[in-house]
Amino acid sequence: MPPITPKPVIMSPITPKPVIAPPKIIAPAGAAMLPKPATTIKMSDPTFKTIREFIYQLTGIYFQDNKKYLLEGRLGKRLQLLNIPDFERYLQLLKSLNGRGEEMRFFYDAITINETFFFRNEPQFEAFEKTLVPQIAAMKKGQPRAKLRVWSSASSSGEEAYTISMLFLEKIKPLYPWLELEVVGTDISAGVLETARQGVYREYSVRNMPRHYLDKYFTIDDQRFYLKDQVKSQVRFDHMNLFDRSRMRTMSNFDIVFCCNVLIYFDQASKIQVVSDLYDSLNPGGFLFIGYAESLHGISTAFKLINFPKTVAYKKE
Numbered sequence: 001m002p003p004i005t006p007k008p009v010i011m012s013p014i015t016p017k018p019v020i021a022p023p024k025i026i027a028p029a030g031a032a033m034l035p036k037p038a039t040t041i042k043m044s045d046p047t048f049k050t051i052r053e054f055i056y057q058l059t060g061i062y063f064q065d066n067k068k069y070l071l072e073g074r075l076g077k078r079l080q081l082l083n084i085p086d087f088e089r090y091l092q093l094l095k096s097l098n099g100r101g102e103e104m105r106f107f108y109d110a111i112t113i114n115e116t117f118f119f120r121n122e123p124q125f126e127a128f129e130k131t132l133v134p135q136i137a138a139m140k141k142g143q144p145r146a147k148l149r150v151w152s153s154a155s156s157s158g159e160e161a162y163t164i165s166m167l168f169l170e171k172i173k174p175l176y177p178w179l180e181l182e183v184v185g186t187d188i189s190a191g192v193l194e195t196a197r198q199g200v201y202r203e204y205s206v207r208n209m210p211r212h213y214l215d216k217y218f219t220i221d222d223q224r225f226y227l228k229d230q231v232k233s234q235v236r237f238d239h240m241n242l243f244d245r246s247r248m249r250t251m252s253n254f255d256i257v258f259c260c261n262v263l264i265y266f267d268q269a270s271k272i273q274v275v276s277d278l279y280d281s282l283n284p285g286g287f288l289f290i291g292y293a294e295s296l297h298g299i300s301t302a303f304k305l306i307n308f309p310k311t312v313a314y315k316k317e
């Protein structure tokens with residue numbers, strides 16, 4: 001099969017979403033122009049397995065058999081937009097890109113689940129503010145330009161990273177005025193990172209946030225919630241695949257790492273690799289948080305488990 005070149009993508013200056021030039025439809029003489037039926041492109045089981053393996057090798061994300069519909073639906077939309085008739089040819093296109101290029105960006109956006117919201121796991125943020133940061137601050141006291149470094153390692157659209165930034169301004173800074181904060185948010189999906197950088201949210205994202213934070217750190221206009229610069233300025237976002245070992249090695253000297261609600265998408269071997277790299281990214285005395293439904297049981301024995309009411313943290317001693 002000849003390699004396929006996608007149709008040109010025209011970026012609109014206002015919305016970051018790509019607009020694909022629609023193909024010209026030429027009706028046969030005398031034919032009435034009927035609306036095109038919404039067709040779904042079918043993914044065969046062998047192709048599903050090949051695409052699953054491709055995704056796994058690239059990202060560590062493993063699609064169980066019962067998640068075929070998800071890939072079929074999400075990637076199918078992309079195929080229709082690009083006018084590619086089947087998944088086999090789409091896979092061929094992806095393979096030809098060697099993990100680079102514009103299409104990879106859409107591919108990652110399509111295969112990831114980006115659910116998140118502000119103050120998602122409150123007991124975790126309480127442990128962060130009341131116990132972990134005071135411990136770390138005690139270690140850093142007296143250092144010139146002391147800085148607390150936090151990594152939101154599957155940040156999605158930024159709600160977790162910005163929750164940390166607001167908590168710092170609200171609760172930490174008044175107690176430790178000499179301490180600065182740097183939060184790095186990373187994700188494999190470039191689409192959600194654009195939203196994160198803009199810092200503009202809808203009701204859904206702020207639904208769990210205490211009213212006081214909403215009033216103090218956002219301006220509200222037309223049902224949109226705009227984060228103030230004060231909160232944004234402590235956070236930066238970068239594109240990063242947690243499964244990319246050479247990139248992971250560049251992430252170091254963090255005091256606290258959040259890796260929440262992403263390990264569930266990995267299989268055991270990917271979890272072991274990613275958690276081992278996260279361990280290396282931490283300073284001695286630093287802490288790792290994972291999602292409420294996640295555990296390091298059978299994944300790592302390197303950390304010391306620290307129990308808090310309704311949550312746990314993992315300490316690098």
Ligand SMILES: C[S@@+](CC[C@H](N)C(=O)[O-])C[C@H]1O[C@@H](n2cnc3c(N)ncnc32)[C@H](O)[C@@H]1O
Binds near residue numbers: 156
């Ligand atoms: C469900 S969201 C979790 C967001 C946030 N941490 C939270 O707990 O609310 C999972 C995020 O992990 C990202 N992700 C999945 N696989 C990844 C990988 N291999 N490297 C980096 N990010 C990944 C997805 O793009 C998605 O935004």
